[in-house]
Amino acid sequence: MFKQLSQLVLMACLSAGLLTGCSFSEKQEVQSLFGYSMGTSYSIKLVAGLNESRNLQLGIEGVLSNINSRMSTYLPNSDLSKFTEAPLDQALPVDPKTSIVVAKALEIAKTTDGFFDPTVAPLVDLWGFGPTPRNNEVPDEQQILAILDRVGYPAVSVDLNSHNLKRSEIRELDLSAIAKGYAVDEVANYIESKGFSDYLVEVGGEMRFSGQKPNGSAWRIAIEKPVPGEREPYRIIDVSDAAIATSGDYRNYFEIDGRRFSHSINPRTGYPIEHDLASVTVVMDSCMEADAYATAFSVMGKEAALELAERLNIAVFIIFKKEDGFDSIQSSQFTRKFGAL
Missing domain, CATH: 1.10.3980.10 (ApbE-like superfamily)
Incomplete structure (x- = not known):
């Protein structure tokens, strides 16, 4: 009788554990979640138990769906x-x-x-x-x-x-260059509200990092070489407790007679950018702000972008084109965070 009762208690606890964790603690590992929302993909890595991470997915998709329903064009x-x-x-x-x-x-x-x-x-x-x-x-x-x-x-x-x-005049709003960053922040806030502090959130290429991996190491990110059709790292940095956004002209463009027309349009001239800035990576506390500033810096060109980044004390890493390939410059705040070139 006692043996049967013990087995029943154990079975009940195991069943409840699927929903609440019962009194067992899951092994804390880097779990991965993937999905699609806001016209793009998202990916999340967080230090959690397997069941804990799975229970977050529905809530995360709810956060993204709500933003999309309000800010979609x-x-x-x-x-x-x-x-x-x-x-x-x-x-x-x-x-x-x-x-x-x-x-x-x-x-x-x-x-x-x-x-x-x-x-x-x-x-x-x-x-x-x-x-x-x-x-x-x-x-x-x-x-x-x-x-x-x-x-x-x-x-x-x-x-x-x-x-x-x-x-006051005929205008349309397009928040695509800031809403993805905002979505990253909102997903990160949702994850933290559920008690998790070690994570990486990415939506459409914009990212936010918090804490560290289970072995105590920082999250790592590769800043890509801005070459169409390739995924080669240009520089690798360790990140924790920060948001990162990158903008460039090397993925979305069309060509006519060998001339490239970038998706980055200068709102002041009406024409696509044609300067030598190939990509810019911005590191800030807010992914919403990093997303928007990355777009602005990409449009204004490397000299003006670096000048404004220094004035605003923003960490910025700029890759620009040269005849023989690429070179890079960075703001003093980027150097303080991640070291010299």
């Missing part, structure tokens, strides 16, 4: 789609998350003198990098000038108290 009922249809000078109530991201986007647009501009969407679409299918044609000057009249962040305002957006 493809979904007709998203906050951004409603903003495009809203009457001029009329306040549009939006989700608090949307207002936070738009406010930060407008702040960084002002700080970067418009090299980052969340109203650049019509230009991106004109050049074939938006929702409209690409025809690999170069727009003429009159088309570009006409679209430039619909670009300019000062015509957009946000009220963080009432969570309202307003536009």
